[in-house]
Ligand SMILES: Cc1cc2nc3c(=O)[nH]c(=O)nc-3n(C[C@H](O)[C@H](O)[C@H](O)COP(=O)(O)O)c2cc1C
């Protein structure tokens with residue numbers, strides 16, 4: 001199972017093609033739209049999100065609300081395109097520089113300069129348009145389909161914000177995923193701690209006022225993964241490693257932690273590893289879940305806990321120094337609009353990116369052409385390993 005996306009930030013539309021989803025999976029636009037809407041929200045977003053209303057059109061692979069087993073194609077329109085029609089080149093290159101809005105000033109922290117050198121684009125807009133996190137809408141669409149598949153298999157995935165600008169949320173870690181998600185979705189910064197929520201919102205306001213930006217940490221929590229998904233036998237089949245790669249592939253994500261994460265480096269082994277127990281109704285389980293649900297590149301059957309670290313947004317209203325590639329003169333970047341904090345939205349992106357990797361691993365492990373057959377195999381496997 002794999003997916004590809006295409007589309008420029010201010011181009012006509014975003015396209016996602018997913019291959020490998022089994023047939024006979026119930027799938028409706030609304031399930032994808034709910035995810036797209038969530039990604040657009042969150043305190044700290046800029047003006048662009050007031051222009052867009054992300055809605056998916058399923059253009060292939062589904063009939064009468066069920067998947068066909070053929071590639072699924074999803075399209076999301078960019079409403080902002082109407083303002084960018086000339087600039088994005090529907091007609092021949094306009095003479096007027098004002099209309100062309102050519103970019104020769106690379107923004108620190110973005111793909112602009114490296115991408116320009118690599119692809120020979122002297123108009124850095126050709127880099128910016130594709131490297132923009134607008135593309136994450138297309139990835140969320142793919143992840144939303146993966147979430148539908150996982151849910152039918154009894155696997156649920158959610159996300160919330162753990163930290164913004166050094167303000168750390170604390171909460172009762174025995175809460176179920178449903179409890180966590182219900183609280184997060186009611187919070188403007190998608191966090192589980194009311195006190196931290198207020199401080200996080202103040203920090204976003206403050207950063208905005210100062211023309212600065214801030215980052216944070218989001219956490220994805222997964223219930224219902226059977227044990228033994230992924231593999232230890234080959235490096236590229238280790239599920240934790242695949243998840244780490246997919247998280248860092250999200251724009252502005254710079255790190256990943258599983259369970260207690262980097263804290264493991266500071267503790268003794270007895271305070272890190274999770275003791276094993278068995279009980280008739282649930283089978284094998286761990287008495288704690290400090291390793292976040294992974295051992296040996298495979299799931300343990302405990303909830304998965306994955307953190308992603310997002311750097312502050314690189315576009316700052318208080319501009320950073322850079323160099324104009326035409327004149328080689330220094331300049332201070334000028335800004336039209338930007339998010340000041342996209343951590344709450346990025347949590348939704350991470351949830352969907354992780355969901356896709358999990359669905360992919362399930363598809364590799366269980367027969368995946370016809371969904372009812374796959375479900376049967378997953379149920380039989382759950383029963384087998386409970387008694388192992
Ligand atoms: C949901 C989301 C929204 C973002 N919004 C902005 C933005 O408004 N302005 C900006 O400069 N960067 C924004 N970014 C981050 C940039 O896209 C990212 O830093 C850039 O593409 C460079 O990639 P890198 O940080 O992974 O190296 C956003 C990222 C995400 C995940």
Ligand SMILES: C=C(O[C@@H]1CC(C(=O)O)=C[C@@H](OP(=O)(O)O)[C@H]1O)C(=O)O
Pocket residue numbers: 009046047048049052131132133134135136137251337338339
């Ligand atoms: C469009 C989205 O995010 C964009 C991501 C982004 C960037 O540089 O990554 C820059 C901004 O784009 P614009 O310059 O058009 O305002 C954000 O709005 C989105 O999330 O859908």
